[in-house]
Amino acid sequence: MDAAFLIESAVKVLIVLGFVLLGVPLIVWMERKVIGHMQDRIGPQRVGPFGLLQTIADGIKLFFKEDIIPAQADRVVFILAPALSVITAFVALTVVPFGDTITVAGRTVYLHITDVNVAILWVLGTTSMGVYGIVLGGWASNSKYPLLGGLRSSAQMISYELAQGISLVSVILMTGTLSLASIVRQQEHMWFIVPQFFAFVIYILCGIAETNRAPFDLPEAETELVAGFHTEFSSMKFALYFLAEYANMMVVSAIAISVFFGGWRGPFLPPVVWFLIKLSLFLFFYVWLRATFPRLRYDQLMAFGWKVLLPASLLNLTVTAVVVALQNNP
Amino acid sequence: MTEAILFSLFSFSAVVFAFNVIFRKNPVHCALHLVGVLLSLSGMFVLLNAQFIAAIQILIYAGAIMVLFLFVVMLLNVRGEVPLLTPGAAKGFGFFFALIAFVEVLWVVVTHGGAEGTPQPPAPLPPGFGSPAEIGRILYTTWLFPFEVTSILLLIAVIGAVVLAKRKFA
Numbered sequence: 001m002d003a004a005f006l007i008e009s010a011v012k013v014l015i016v017l018g019f020v021l022l023g024v025p026l027i028v029w030m031e032r033k034v035i036g037h038m039q040d041r042i043g044p045q046r047v048g049p050f051g052l053l054q055t056i057a058d059g060i061k062l063f064f065k066e067d068i069i070p071a072q073a074d075r076v077v078f079i080l081a082p083a084l085s086v087i088t089a090f091v092a093l094t095v096v097p098f099g100d101t102i103t104v105a106g107r108t109v110y111l112h113i114t115d116v117n118v119a120i121l122w123v124l125g126t127t128s129m130g131v132y133g134i135v136l137g138g139w140a141s142n143s144k145y146p147l148l149g150g151l152r153s154s155a156q157m158i159s160y161e162l163a164q165g166i167s168l169v170s171v172i173l174m175t176g177t178l179s180l181a182s183i184v185r186q187q188e189h190m191w192f193i194v195p196q197f198f199a200f201v202i203y204i205l206c207g208i209a210e211t212n213r214a215p216f217d218l219p220e221a222e223t224e225l226v227a228g229f230h231t232e233f234s235s236m237k238f239a240l241y242f243l244a245e246y247a248n249m250m251v252v253s254a255i256a257i258s259v260f261f262g263g264w265r266g267p268f269l270p271p272v273v274w275f276l277i278k279l280s281l282f283l284f285f286y287v288w289l290r291a292t293f294p295r296l297r298y299d300q301l302m303a304f305g306w307k308v309l310l311p312a313s314l315l316n317l318t319v320t321a322v323v324v325a326l327q328n329n330p
Numbered sequence: 331m332t333e334a335i336l337f338s339l340f341s342f343s344a345v346v347f348a349f350n351v352i353f354r355k356n357p358v359h360c361a362l363h364l365v366g367v368l369l370s371l372s373g374m375f376v377l378l379n380a381q382f383i384a385a386i387q388i389l390i391y392a393g394a395i396m397v398l399f400l401f402v403v404m405l406l407n408v409r410g411e412v413p414l415l416t417p418g419a420a421k422g423f424g425f426f427f428a429l430i431a432f433v434e435v436l437w438v439v440v441t442h443g444g445a446e447g448t449p450q451p452p453a454p455l456p457p458g459f460g461s462p463a464e465i466g467r468i469l470y471t472t473w474l475f476p477f478e479v480t481s482i483l484l485l486i487a488v489i490g491a492v493v494l495a496k497r498k499f500a
Contacts, residue, residue: 077362117461121385128393132365135397139358139404151404154397161394178462 004107012113016093024246025055031287038291059239067235070141077140082237085133085244089251092126095119096254097181099264099271111264111272112181119180120172123255124165127210131157133244134212134229141232149228152218152298157210159302163309164206167199170313170320171259180255184263193260196320200260202313207252209305211245213286215293218301253282337377344370357403361396368392380460 029044029052036043044051069078099111116122131154138150172178174195175186183192193200209216225231230241257263257278266274296304347366354360368391375384458464469477 074356074358077358116381118381118385121382121389121462125385125388125393128389128397131393131397132400135400135404136362147404151401154401158394158397176463 008107008109009113012109012111013094016098016113017090020090020093020247020250021243023250024243025059027246027249027283028055028058028242030283031290034284034287035291038288062235062239065235067237068232070143070232072142073232074140074142077136078232079237081133081137081140082233082240082244083133084136085130086240086247088126088130088133089244089247092123092251093247093254095122095180096251096258097184097263098254098275110181115179115181118178120168120178120255120259123180123251124161124168127248127251128157128161130244130248133241137233137241138229141229143232145226146229146231149225149231152225153212153229156212156216156218156301156305159305160206160209160216160309163202163305163313164210166310166313166317167202167206168255168259170199170317171196173317173320173324180258180263184258184265187262187265191260191262191265196260196316198312198316199320200256202309202316203260204252204256205309206305207256208286208289209301211248211252213245213249214290215295216301217295218298249283249286250279253279253286256282333377336373340370340373340377344374358400361400361403364399365392365396368396378460379455382460382462382465 032054033043033051044054047053047057069075094113095116097110097112097115101108101110103109134157135150135154138146138148138153141147171183171192174192175183177183177186212218230238233241257275261278264271264275266277269277344367347363347370350363351360351367354363368387372384372387372392375381375387
């Protein structure tokens with residue numbers, strides 16, 4: 001392990017971290033602006049050109065808000081929970097390839113922080129750890145609505161994780177690898193969205209449910225649960241939950257791009273630009289969904305996950321397995 | 331050198347978390363420290379070139395099973411429960427099992443240890459050691475029978491869970 005490798009890794013970590021921290025305010029601005037126009041409003045437009053600095057201003061405001069910890073709360077867990085949410089979201093991004101190799105001062109630099117041979121399992125593992133942030137936040141508040149929101153969300157996330165994992169397994173069967181970088185490398189001639197369209201549909205539905213976004217945002221359904229698990233959180237702790245939600249959206253989108261949409265591949269433009277274009281389209285899709293669909297009822301949500309998505313993903317896996325077996329032994 | 335530092339880090343944190351699992355009064359805190367133990371162990375698996383096992387450890391144990399544990403601990407109010415053993419009896423059992431474990435370790439050390447002199451350097455790993463492909467190959471060739479028996483066992487457990495959940499408590 002030489003010094004150059006350490007410096008290279010540190011620089012890559014800083015770039016990704018900075019990108020997420022600067023990207024989240026932009027996404028929030030985009031969300032408010034797009035939803036505004038979809039609802040025939042203007043959206044933020046006062047702070048900075050086109051209201052671009054509005055979310056930065058909101059962030060600064062949250063910094064200076066009073067940080068309230070309820071008297072009956074479990075202090076340590078209450079502080080730990082939002083941090084846990086953010087950490088798990090960021091750690092998942094370490095294995096995402098966001099470009100091809102580049103050469104800096106005679107060194108070949110791979111544009112991903114690390115390429116482990118179990119990358120997909122790593123991402124699934126960290127997202128399953130993300131449940132803790134929410135369920136502990138709900139429990140530590142020691143208050144009824146947060147607890148209900150936390151329990152709802154853990155049940156929801158565990159249910160949808162299953163179908164999400166299985167939908168990715170069908171792509172793993174085709175490529176024979178768990179590494180995201182080699183999955184992207186194998187999509188030179190065809191994006192995997194073409195042979196694995198159903199796997200993609202299942203994956204993205206589960207991804208939206210995993211990130212607790214509309215129309216699956218039951219854990220924070222304001223009409224029944226106030227604000228769900230983050231009711232008692234204020235100031236920067238609330239901001240951390242906010243950050244984690246948007247970072248998780250980035251993770252789900254980045255994995256979808258790498259596995260189904262050829263990762264950084266694309267004609268003419270540099271690979272990193274293609275990756276960013278695809279990422280923005282995915283995030284726009286998230287916002288579009290939120291502006292379009294009403295929230296599901298809780299029993300509908302669970303029934304949809306267990307009785308529709310899970311059998312569908314298993315069926316897709318079986319068909320893929322048969323086709324792969326026939327191709328290998330004609 | 332790096333490996334030694336990381337090993338000390340992971341083993342130290344595993345032991346500290348394990349102590350906390352036992353000594354914490356609040357059951358939710360105990361469960362959280364158990365998650366810490368599992369994560370430390372996962373780090374050790376990576377040091378042993380078993381990345382697949384490490385990822386599975388996080389995904390299944392820390393991510394899925396412990397969440398369900400936490401769920402149960404949070405919903406049942408464990409504090410009101412009557413302990414199964416009196417404190418004295420519990421201590422007796424503890425010392426009894428600790429003694430058995432100690433004798434076992436002593437037995438292994440006495441029968442196998444110390445005779446060969448200087449320790450040998452570890453043998454080089456075969457290519458692909460610990461990779462998902464290699465583990466899959468071994469599971470479906472050498473260990474096919476135990477693998478299939480385990481799958482049937484799990485199937486029985488799943489059916490059992492469904493039967494229990496469907497029962498009417500009227």
